[in-house]
Amino acid sequence: MFGKKSTHDQVTEGLKAVYPRLWRYCLTLTGNADRANDLAQSTAIRAMEKSHLFKADTHVDRWLFRMAQRIWLNEVRSDAVRRGGGLVPIEDVELPDKKPGPESNLLTREVLKKVMDLPEAQRATIMLVYVEGYSYAEAAEILEIPIGTVMSRLHAGRAKLSMTMGKLDHKTG
């Protein structure tokens, strides 16, 4: 009406754009493709229900990641543990063979395995900072933890990945 998108439209559009990234994050949280589908879908539904609470013209991607994180911690995770199946090892995740060749899928699976071997808190933080590219402050906002905790989780996660993955990427400030 005033040439400005409603928060509902912003969330709807943001959701479509962010969904693949959100699903990938859900996959690394849950370690299971089916559960990642459920978590990403629950996040989408919750986001639409709460779209009136989204602060217009802020970052819808961070808002969605934070929502997925909350649903995982408060609802899906406990259900996964309660159902007794626990968290399925990433080797069992069916990665559909789409465009990338089998070698690429194999590499993805190997790297995923190394990421999944990290404790959950370190894994989520590593994903947000090094895969999703969020700053420390942004990751802290999504995970709802202090920046210092983000940094100590990254240190622990880095130390483990340093042992399991190569060391090529030695950046300096």
Place this chain on the structure above:
Amino acid sequence: MSNAQKFSDEQLVAYLDGESDHAPIEEINEALKTDAALHARLDQITFDQDALTASLKSLLEQAPAAPEIPAELIQPQRRSFVPALAYAAAAALLFLFVGFGGGYYLAPREKEPGWRAIVASYQSLYVNSTLSHINQDDAALDAELVRVSQAIGRKFELSETAGVETLDYKRAQLLGFRGKPLVQLAYLSKIGEPVALCIIKSAKTGTTNVTETNLWGMSAAHWRKDGYAYLLIGGTDQQMIRSAAQKFSETL
């Protein structure tokens, strides 16, 4: 003396990540010129970040598309350009001057989730063991159906409610949705997933075809027939839900 312990682990991580607000970059650069122990500490937390991002990038192509969200789950948002309180005040003034009608229609109203959304949310709490222990004989199942039939005003026969091979019929319950009776028939699928067929009286007459959907991550199908609305929901086997919904829509 080594500078290695002069910097915290967190500062070294921030240094590697270029987060200059959280690391004394220049000091560390200076120390690195002479301090082998500091090099070693950095080396211990260095990994192939490019390999991580590049290989996980392919997952984006394997992600499913964003789901279509059922309209009944979407609440219209408050209009952000006029605070809700201003709306309420305007509505109250209009009430005083133009009477109840104008105030009522101009006040912002939030649509509440529909019955299917509420049922889906309730069904998501069901697990196999909610139902697996239930083994009633036909007399008990019949008695339940008589009770719920009376409440909702239409007759259910056991041969109909238990007539789908892929679903093991467990029980009938009477629930309520905004003062209206809602019947829940509970089943376990062949692989043990809880499924529910819910029926509520509809203000709309006429018959609609079975429409498939997905609510709260569960397969679902809904239709309307002879003044009642039906929702079959549970598990993730869309094909099973489709064929069971088709059968129920014909026999019930």
